[in-house]
Amino acid sequence: MITSSNQLKAKVRNISKGSNDVARAYIRIFFMERFLERVSHSEYKDQFILKGGMLAASLLGIDMRSTMDIDTTVKALSLTVDDISTDDEITPRAIEYDYRLMFEERTIMLFSYNVETLLAEKLQTVLARNVANTRMRDFFDIYSIYSVSCA
Template identity: 35%
Template sequence: MRSSRQVKDLIKNMSKQRGIHAQLLLRNYMFERLLERIAHSDFNQHFVLKGGVLAASIIGVDLRSTMDMDATIQGYPVNQGAIEKAFLDIVSISLEDGVILSLEKVEPIRDEADYNGFRLSILAQLDQVRLPLKVDLTTGDKITPKEIEYQYQLLLEDRKIEVLAYPIETVLAEKLETMITRGTTNTRLRDFYDIYALLETKKAGFNNDLLQKAFLSTANHRGSEGLLKDGETILNEVFQSDYMEQLWTRYQQQYPYAIDINWKAIENAVLQLWKMSIQ
């Protein structure tokens, strides 16, 4: 067990060495503390990690920040009472890490009409430091071929914890499908960055046949397969849009790790993924 002072010092040193804001590292650390409690709970076989926390783990915390945790729930009742009970049990697990987690609120997600789910507000405390965490839990996702056992590398320890997670092929497939369905109305610039960074990080680390199956399966599941014939046209419109390029510039200004990646490089990565996904 590390003392809270040791944790703060390690985060401070890592912040200086890597040029990452200490608050972002602290948030990542707190998400890890929650994730390890989930791994120690009876809920661990129902919780499938996806989203920003997974992307940051694959790409590297110095190359991807995240403000919330996302997961799909499988084989477990997705109702407010059941989710609340599960997470009250999870936050009560003691790991002797000095972190206290409190479940503050559970409310339905109303901004994602395609899926049922709940948003959890959790307060993480380390001595006098108090940090609010958001966790989005959804159901109904199509994972191709199925969830994987993922070795999650901890930030401050030479140790990994095993969690269920999305395969990288499904991660990429969902992001590409979202780009095609939303077109120039898409404001999720982190998806553009993630595709670029994941292709750079995992060039030989994913299965092309599985990627194609995941993309088609995702489109069929979401009812967007009719758009696929126009996919390349839609993507070209996205990358020819001055508005979308402006959004990318704003994203670069907000996240320094993206500052040297121009819009053309993003276009090349997305079109490369498109071609790999439809062959």
């Protein structure tokens, strides 16, 4: 368990092999994981359903897919901000997911989309954007998630 900023910096320095961009990505993911861990222990743990890039990164392995944010669906909470997905239909339902932490040999339990719903949402994004889709990561996610989970 990382208990100090010096431990975190040393670990990141070791695995990033001198690349500042890689180091920043690992630090960002570390802090996003700390947020997810706090959610997993909070009274709101049943209302946050992990989806999107962070779930894809966890399924694929941190070295294969980096992400900039945490995508979630929030259920049974009143929110009005347009950028927040609330009470979207999750077919067939959210699943319990053991999210493996990047720097520690343990997992935290979160609710998440199942693989099929994650793939369906990625496909819907590609189809909705049609020829205007320049997000190669959507195509990468579809191919990689399908390859890892359906092979």
